[in-house]
Structures are given as structure tokens and as C-alpha cells.
Amino acid sequence: xxxxxxxxxxxxxxxxxxxxxxxxxxxxxxxxxxxxxxxxxxxxxxxxxxxxxxxxxxxxxxxxxxxxxxxxxxxxxxxxxxxxxxxxxxxxxxxxxxxxxxxxxxxxxxxxxxxxxxxxxxxxxxxxxxxxxxxxxxxxxxxxxxxxxxxxxxxxxxxxxxxxxxxxxxxxxxxxxxxxxxxxxxxxxxxxxxxxxxxxxxxxxxxxxxxxxxxxxxxxxxxxxxxxxxxxxxxxxxxxxxxxxxxxxxxxxxxx
Amino acid sequence: xxxxxxxxxxxxxxxxxxxxxxxxxxxxxxxxxxxxxxxxxxxxxxxxxxxxxxxxxxxxxxxxxxxxxxxxxxxxxxxxxxxxxxxxxxxxxxxxxxxxxxxxxxxxxxxxxxxxxxxxxxxxxxxxxxxxxxxxxxxxxxxxxxxxxxxxxxxxxxxxxxxxxxxxxxxxxxxxxxxxxxxxxxxxxxxxxxxxxxxxxxxxxxxxxxxxxxxxxxxxxxxxxxxxxxxxxxxxxxxxxxxxxxxxxxxxxxxxxxxxxxxxxxxx
Numbered sequence: 001x002x003x004x005x006x007x008x009x010x011x012x013x014x015x016x017x018x019x020x021x022x023x024x025x026x027x028x029x030x031x032x033x034x035x036x037x038x039x040x041x042x043x044x045x046x047x048x049x050x051x052x053x054x055x056x057x058x059x060x061x062x063x064x065x066x067x068x069x070x071x072x073x074x075x076x077x078x079x080x081x082x083x084x085x086x087x088x089x090x091x092x093x094x095x096x097x098x099x100x101x102x103x104x105x106x107x108x109x110x111x112x113x114x115x116x117x118x119x120x121x122x123x124x125x126x127x128x129x130x131x132x133x134x135x136x137x138x139x140x141x142x143x144x145x146x147x148x149x150x151x152x153x154x155x156x157x158x159x160x161x162x163x164x165x166x167x168x169x170x171x172x173x174x175x176x177x178x179x180x181x182x183x184x185x186x187x188x189x190x191x192x193x194x195x196x197x198x199x200x201x202x203x204x205x206x207x208x209x210x211x212x213x214x215x216x217x218x219x220x221x222x223x224x225x226x227x228x229x230x231x232x233x234x235x236x237x238x239x240x241x242x243x244x245x246x247x248x249x250x251x252x253x254x255x256x
Numbered sequence: 257x258x259x260x261x262x263x264x265x266x267x268x269x270x271x272x273x274x275x276x277x278x279x280x281x282x283x284x285x286x287x288x289x290x291x292x293x294x295x296x297x298x299x300x301x302x303x304x305x306x307x308x309x310x311x312x313x314x315x316x317x318x319x320x321x322x323x324x325x326x327x328x329x330x331x332x333x334x335x336x337x338x339x340x341x342x343x344x345x346x347x348x349x350x351x352x353x354x355x356x357x358x359x360x361x362x363x364x365x366x367x368x369x370x371x372x373x374x375x376x377x378x379x380x381x382x383x384x385x386x387x388x389x390x391x392x393x394x395x396x397x398x399x400x401x402x403x404x405x406x407x408x409x410x411x412x413x414x415x416x417x418x419x420x421x422x423x424x425x426x427x428x429x430x431x432x433x434x435x436x437x438x439x440x441x442x443x444x445x446x447x448x449x450x451x452x453x454x455x456x457x458x459x460x461x462x463x464x465x466x467x468x469x470x471x472x473x474x475x476x477x478x479x480x481x482x483x484x485x486x487x488x489x490x491x492x493x494x495x496x497x498x499x500x501x502x503x504x505x506x507x508x509x510x511x512x513x514x515x516x517x518x519x520x521x522x523x524x
Contacts, residue, residue, distance in 0.1 A: 056420075057420055057421065077417060082415075083288075083289050083291065085289055087471060087473070087474055088414070088470075093414065096410055097418070097419075097422050
């Protein structure tokens with residue numbers, strides 16, 4: 001994690017409690033420039049709370065969160081439910097948060113592969129389309145760091161792989177850091193630099209290959225991880241530019 | 257009927273009613289988008305308590321109503337933060353206790369001669385030129401404030417967390433919006449009555465939804481539909497001697513029913 005300019009986000013000794021219930025305990029976390037950090041862990045492990053603390057939406061009970069001065073954060077929430085009675089097109093949705101020129105708006109939608117929905121009502125989008133629009137919204141801020149909370153939840157496996165590739169691609173072209181929450185390691189394996197396994201405290205962290213062999217990780221995800229590896233095997237021969245990357249990662253994982 | 261239309265009280269009612277519809281269209285759209293119909297109801301029911309208080313303290317009814325509505329709004333926000341009770345339970349409790357408290361307070365004030373029915377259901381006869389000054393003055397201020405917070409209020413309505421991350425003052429904007437609703441209730445009370453004010457907020461907005469492709473279109477259409485409802489309702493009130501509130505709401509409901517027969521435009 002040795003970055004030239006120091007981390008974008010530095011979390012030290014973070015604890016969060018809701019009432020008397022401790023949700024997070026003594027968390028240390030760094031996200032460097034251009035680095036993709038993935039938080040994984042079971043439901044209720046506090047992943048979302050950790051992300052929300054970084055965003056300033058949750059007050060920590062102790063510890064510090066330091067953002068690099070002048071840092072712009074692009075946040076993509078888990079889901080977005082817009083009341084059906086609100087007539088709102090994608091174009092309008094994207095301009096609610098800041099002034100955006102027509103050309104910029106069209107360009108960013110092309111970048112995330114959602115140009116065709118620009119005049120659709122946000123309520124009519126599919127899960128994958130909505131995630132792409134939310135990603136476009138985050139990108140419009142020209143973020144130094146993208147914060148993505150379970151970005152692929154309402155998307156099928158195929159779409160999930162495409163979305164993760166898109167995120168990796170954006171990191172490469174824009175050079176921003178990424179803090180990502182995911183429910184399983186195998187999907188993000190090839191596209192993340194650092195994995196942090198959270199279950200109230202940090203169980204283990206490091207490169208994805210190492211974490212996937214870590215006893216604490218296996219204790220938490222062992223059976224599930226195996227099942228997923230088999231499932232993904234069927235995708236090895238998918239004729240898709242995304243498929244190739246997945247296959248390589250899988251092989252390295254299984255034989256490594 | 258031609259003779260009646262020229263009557264002064266009828267003109268006052270019409271001018272006043274249209275002014276209220278103009279303000280309640282855009283505000284009501286937000287009440288619908290933010291699912292706050294019950295909230296509006298609760299504030300409206302507490303208005304009766306405001307009337308009693310206004311008399312008791314000698315500050316006038318409009319000021320009394322605004323004070324009580326604002327107090328109740330803040331109280332509700334604080335109670336909802338506690339999360340001890342579900343929101344609808346909380347609203348049900350506050351709504352009916354304030355209404356009862358208002359009725360009890362008025363019953364106790366023997367010296368005060370008050371036409372209770374007029375406050376519950378509205379009375380066109382009671383609209384004075386003073387009221388109209390309140391309606392248009394207050395209405396203009398309310399619309400100006402709403403225009404000022406419009407984009408941010410929309411953003412908060414879409415997703416509060418996103419708005420907060422973007423650095424928008426979420427709580428301040430929410431409170432401002434509640435103040436606006438409290439103000440509209442205070443000025444609309446005389447014409448529609450406290451029991452029915454919420455319907456003037458939500459029925460025209462719900463009707464407008466079917467014809468709108470943008471938030472602004474819906475707000476504008478709702479104002480227009482509200483004015484038509486006032487027009488129809490007051491005509492009915494005049495011809496059949498109906499209480500004006502129920503008459504206006506009935507005509508709004510009829511327009512809503514008619515709108516259901518129009519096919520929904522596909523957004524896209």
C-alpha cells in the first residue's frame with residue numbers, strides 16, 4: 001500500500017455502535033490512489049456501516065477517518081428506490097445533484113454503457129441499467145475516489161462480471177481509487193488489489209489470492225466459496241471478452 | 257345563478273380558493289412524492305388547537321395555527337428519530353389527540369363564539385379581503401421559498417443519503433418544507449376546513465401525475481387542476497348550498513376519477 005502521495009482515505013481505530021450494540025470495532029483501513037479495495041464479509045458484518053462512516057453518514061463512537069484534503073468522493077448506493085409518482089427521467093436525475101452540460105451527460109452515459117436510457121423514467125430501468133446510471137452519477141463529480149456499496153446486488157451473474165470489468169476499466173482510465181463492498185470474493189478476485197475481510201473487526205486483509213486461503217476467510221466463507229467456484233467453472237468457456245479474465249482468475253485461484 | 261356570481265363574497269371565495277390551489281399544487285406534489293399525506297393530515301388536525309391558542313394568547317388565528325403546526329412538525333421529527341413507535345402509529349396518535357385537544361379547548365372557552373363546522377369543513381362566507389391578502393402574500397413567499405429549495409428538495413426526495421454525501425443541508429431543507437406545509441394549512445383552513453386540507457394537497461397532484469413527464473409539469477398541472485376543482489366546488493356550494501370544503505374536495509375527486517380513464521402516457 002506504499003503510495004507516493006499517501007492514502008486517499010485513512011481509517012484508524014474506528015469503532016461504531018448503534019445504542020449499546022457494537023457494529024464495528026477497531027478498524028484500520030487505507031485506500032490509496034488508483035487502488036481498488038474490496039470489503040467482503042457476511043450479512044450484518046458492518047460493511048455498509050464502514051462505508052457510511054467513510055462518507056460521513058454515520059458518526060463513529062471512536063477512532064478517526066482522514067480524507068485527503070480536497071478529496072472528491074463519488075458515491076454509488078446499494079439501491080435507489082424512486083417513488084413511482086415522481087416523473088423523473090435519467091437525464092433529469094443526473095442533473096439534480098449539480099449542473100451538468102448536455103455533452104458531459106451524454107459522454108458519461110456512453111462511458112458506463114447506458115446511453116440508450118437517457119430519456120427513460122428511472123423507475124423503468126432494469127437492475128443493471130440503474131446501477132450504470134448510478135455509476136454515471138458518481139462519475140459526474142470527477143471523483144478522486146469511488147465508493148460503491150454492493151454495486152451488483154440486483155444484477156444477474158453475467159451482468160455482475162460486466163459491471164466489475166467496467167469499474168476496473170474506469171479505475172484504469174480515470175486513475176481514481178475505489179472502495180467497494182461485495183458479498184463474495186470470487187467475482188471481484190481479478191479486479192481488486194486489496195481485499196479486506198470484515199466481520200465486526202477486520203478478520204484478514206491483503207491480496208485476494210492470499211485472503212482466499214486465509215483460515216479466517218475459509219471459516220467464514222469456506223463452503224460457500226467452493227460452491228461458487230464450481231458454479232463459475234461453467235462460465236469458463238463463455239465467449240465474451242469478460243469471460244477470459246474470469247477464467248484466468250479462476251485457474252490461478254484453483255491451482256494456486 | 258348569474259346574479260350570485262357577481263356577489264362580493266363569491267368573488268372573494270373564488271380569488272382566495274384559486275390562490276390556495278396555486279400554492280398547494282407544487283407543495284402537494286412533494287407531499288405525494290415524499291409519501292407525507294398522513295403527515296399533512298396530522299398537521300392539519302392540529303390546526304384547531306392553533307385556533308384556540310391564537311384566541312387565548314390574542315395573537316390571532318393565523319399566527320396561532322402556524323405556531324402549533326410548526327411545533328407539531330418539529331415534535332414529529334424528534335419522535336421519529338427515537339424510532340420507538342412506527343411512523344403511522346405515531347402520526348395516528350398525534351393527529352387524533354391534537355384534534356381532540358383542539359375541540360376540547362374550544363368547548364372550554366365559553367366566551368368564544370366560534371362556528372366549529374366552518375373550521376372543520378370550510379366556509380366560503382367567512383373569507384374576507386384580509387384573508388385574501390394573507391393567501392396571496394403568504395402564498396407568494398411560500399412559492400418563492402419552494403423555488404429556492406426546489407432542486408435540493410427533489411434530490412432529497414430521490415435519496416437522502418446521496419444528498420447528504422453531496423453536502424446538501426438535508427435537515428434544514430426538510431424543516432423548511434414542513435414550515436411551508438404548515439403555512440399552507442394555516443391559510444387554506446378557512447376555505448377547505450382542517451379535516452380536508454390534505455386532500456387539496458394530494459388529490460390534484462395525484463390527478464396531475466398522469467399528464468406529467470417532469471416534476472415541474474406535475475406541479476404546474478396540479479395547480480391548474482386545483483383551481484378547476486375550486487371553481488367547480490364553489491359553484492356547487494353556491495347552487496346547492498353545500499359546505500365549501502367537501503364541495504371542493506368532491507369536485508377534485510371527480511376530476512381524479514375522470515383522469516383514471518385517460519391512458520397513462522409511457523414515460524420514455
